[in-house]
Amino acid sequence: MRQIPWEVMLILLPLAGAMACFLLPRRTLLLGLITALGVVVCVAGLGWLMLEQGAQRYAVGGWGAPLGIDLYADGLSLLMLMMTALVGLGVSVYSIGYFERRQAALFWPLWLLLWSALNALFLSADIFNLYVTLELLGLAAVALVALAGSANALTAAMRYLLVNMLASLCYLLGVALLYHNFGSVDIAILAQRVEPSPAVWAAMGLMSAGLLLKSALFPLHFWLPPAHSSAPAPVSALLSALVVKASFYILLRLWLEIFPPAGAALGQLFGVLGAAAVLWGGIQALRQTRLKLLIAYSTVAQLGYLFLAFPLGSTLAWKGSLYLLLSHALAKAAMFMAAGNILHFCGHDRITDLDRVAQRLPVTMTAFALAGVSIVGLPPSGGFIGKWMLLEAALRDGQWWWVVTLILGGLLAAAYIFKVIGYAFTQAGMLRQTSKVPMTMEWAALALALAALLLGLVALWPLSLMEIGLPFGGESGG
Amino acid sequence: MSTVLLYALTGTGLFTLGLYALIVHAHLLRKILAINVMGSGVFLVLVALGGRTSGAVPDPVPHAMVITGIVVAVSATALALALLLRVQAATGRAELTEESRE
Numbered sequence: 390m391r392q393i394p395w396e397v398m399l400i401l402l403p404l405a406g407a408m409a410c411f412l413l414p415r416r417t418l419l420l421g422l423i424t425a426l427g428v429v430v431c432v433a434g435l436g437w438l439m440l441e442q443g444a445q446r447y448a449v450g451g452w453g454a455p456l457g458i459d460l461y462a463d464g465l466s467l468l469m470l471m472m473t474a475l476v477g478l479g480v481s482v483y484s485i486g487y488f489e490r491r492q493a494a495l496f497w498p499l500w501l502l503l504w505s506a507l508n509a510l511f512l513s514a515d516i517f518n519l520y521v522t523l524e525l526l527g528l529a530a531v532a533l534v535a536l537a538g539s540a541n542a543l544t545a546a547m548r549y550l551l552v553n554m555l556a557s558l559c560y561l562l563g564v565a566l567l568y569h570n571f572g573s574v575d576i577a578i579l580a581q582r583v584e585p586s587p588a589v590w591a592a593m594g595l596m597s598a599g600l601l602l603k604s605a606l607f608p609l610h611f612w613l614p615p616a617h618s619s620a621p622a623p624v625s626a627l628l629s630a631l632v633v634k635a636s637f638y639i640l641l642r643l644w645l646e647i648f649p650p651a652g653a654a655l656g657q658l659f660g661v662l663g664a665a666a667v668l669w670g671g672i673q674a675l676r677q678t679r680l681k682l683l684i685a686y687s688t689v690a691q692l693g694y695l696f697l698a699f700p701l702g703s704t705l706a707w708k709g710s711l712y713l714l715l716s717h718a719l720a721k722a723a724m725f726m727a728a729g730n731i732l733h734f735c736g737h738d739r740i741t742d743l744d745r746v747a748q749r750l751p752v753t754m755t756a757f758a759l760a761g762v763s764i765v766g767l768p769p770s771g772g773f774i775g776k777w778m779l780l781e782a783a784l785r786d787g788q789w790w791w792v793v794t795l796i797l798g799g800l801l802a803a804a805y806i807f808k809v810i811g812y813a814f815t816q817a818g819m820l821r822q823t824s825k826v827p828m829t830m831e832w833a834a835l836a837l838a839l840a841a842l843l844l845g846l847v848a849l850w851p852l853s854l855m856e857i858g859l860p861f862g863g864e865s866g867g
Numbered sequence: 868m869s870t871v872l873l874y875a876l877t878g879t880g881l882f883t884l885g886l887y888a889l890i891v892h893a894h895l896l897r898k899i900l901a902i903n904v905m906g907s908g909v910f911l912v913l914v915a916l917g918g919r920t921s922g923a924v925p926d927p928v929p930h931a932m933v934i935t936g937i938v939v940a941v942s943a944t945a946l947a948l949a950l951l952l953r954v955q956a957a958t959g960r961a962e963l964t965e966e967s968r969e
Contacts, residue, residue: 517932517935521935521939524939524943527943528942528943528946531946531950532946535950535953539957540954540957540958543950543953543954543957543958544954544957544958544963544964546950547895547947547950547951547954547963548963550943550946550947550950551889551898551899551902551947553943554902554906554943554947555886555889555902555905557939558882558902558905558906558909561909561913561936562882562909562912564932565909565912565913565916565929565932566916568913568916568928568929568932569916
């Protein structure tokens with residue numbers, strides 16, 4: 390038995406931190422930052438352990454799978470945890486400058502609860518536990534959106550909550566059907582017992598529908614742009630970078646482990662919807678006049694790419710999709726932070742009135758541009774590697790039409806990113822009052838944007854982490 | 868067997884009814900109630916299916932799941948009701964209005 394159960398620490402530490410921040414609102418900043426650093430150390434510890442010993446299964450309380458709760462970590466979980474830790478650290482530093490004291494006392498407990506829910510979700514080994522963590526995540530996320538307090542934010546939060554509850558119930562009904570038919574909720578046990586039957590099809594449909602609603606796949610994305618754009622900037626970054634990825638992660642897990650033989654037709658449907666999301670999201674982003682809404686629609690488009698792996702289904706495609714997910718998380722968090730800086734600086738986020746922010750906020754605009762490189766998918770960014778892998782998988786499989794989508798999506802992304810950068814260099818009609826942006830906010834955005842770029846340069850390292858526990862099947866896919 | 872099936876079908880019926888009400892009604896309180904009806908439907912299905920094991924003793928695991936589910940539903944409803952009051956205070960209406968453009 391090993392000494393430190395990193396998995397349990399990853400869930401309990403942010404939970405304890407959240408309670409402490411809630412009880413001691415005066416010390417919230419210090420407590421929050423200590424917790425954030427602690428979680429990063431725990432992820433590093435788990436990563437180190439897994440490099441040496443491979444995938445980890447931990448039975449909480451020593452009860453074991455059929456009765457107790459298991460925590461399971463393989464390469465896929467580890468990368469999601471690392472992504473969360475990296476973005477989480479960036480957002481934590483960013484929020485030091487962003488929130489004033491009273492709001493910070495509300496932000497920190499909720500953010501740490503969200504972090505705890507995310508870690509628990511990525512470590513869960515059974516589908517009922519995933520339901521519980523999904524609900525925890527949803528409740529914390531809704532409260533964070535409402536933090537902005539404006540009428541728009543409150544309405545968006547309410548819509549978000551209703552969507553979340555509906556999606557969770559669909560998912561739970563699916564869990565009920567699977568449990569009834571196969572007598573277990575453990576993913577590994579289900580993977581052995583599941584065989585195609587009408588009940589499995591119904592469960593698969595219900596669970597997929599719930600998770601697609603939460604992952605905002607076109608045409609179920611209607612709730613995302615208002616919620617993500619009206620929240621405070623650090624919260625927008627968290628929602629776009631991490632929260633939507635959580636439900637995608639569950640879908641990926643179910644698809645890879647429980648439903649492998651059954652889903653060819655459904656996979657094609659996901660691919661078509663993903664392609665529609667890429668195009669529709671891109672066009673809508675191009676039409677927006679407000680920066681935060683543009684970035685939110687860009688999220689809709691980028692989420693579409695992730696679903697292109699479903700019709701391909703090869704190891705290479707899954708890896709490409711995961712790579713795109715990781716780099717999008719870093720880049721989009723940086724982008725929302727940069728937008729937050731611009732909003733703070735100018736007092737508005739109308740794209741046509743950006744008025745030379747490139748000269749006046751050089752660090753922020755650099756962060757925005759570098760994040761844009763990854764979003765568009767230009768080399769040498771992480772987005773480029775992910776797209777390249779998807780492209781190669783599509784060509785290998787002879788499904789060339791996905792390649793067309795990838796290229797068109799890239800062009801649209803380039804158009805809306807350059808639109809913003811162009812206005813950032815030109816002078817607007819009238820001059821306005823501006824306010825100073827704290828250093829931490831500018832550099833946190835730049836650090837995450839650089840990390841997204843770096844992901845393209847050190848591609849071999851995350852790709853080798855993906856091999857731990859072989860979450861994407863045994864075949865080696867270049 | 869047939870009673871259990873009756874319960875399960877009632878549960879599915881409640882789920883569908885709730886979904887219908889959620890889509891049709893504009894007032895937020897009705898939407899929240901509709902989601903609670905849907906939740907009760909899911910819980911009924913879970914409990915009913917738990918009674919379908921071969922022995923005389925029903926399977927306890929779904930019961931534990933339903934208790935967890937009820938806790939989650941209560942907290943989510945509490946949050947929804949609190950948000951409802953704030954939305955009404957901010958916009959004057961207890962409905963999901965379209966985004967107002969500044």
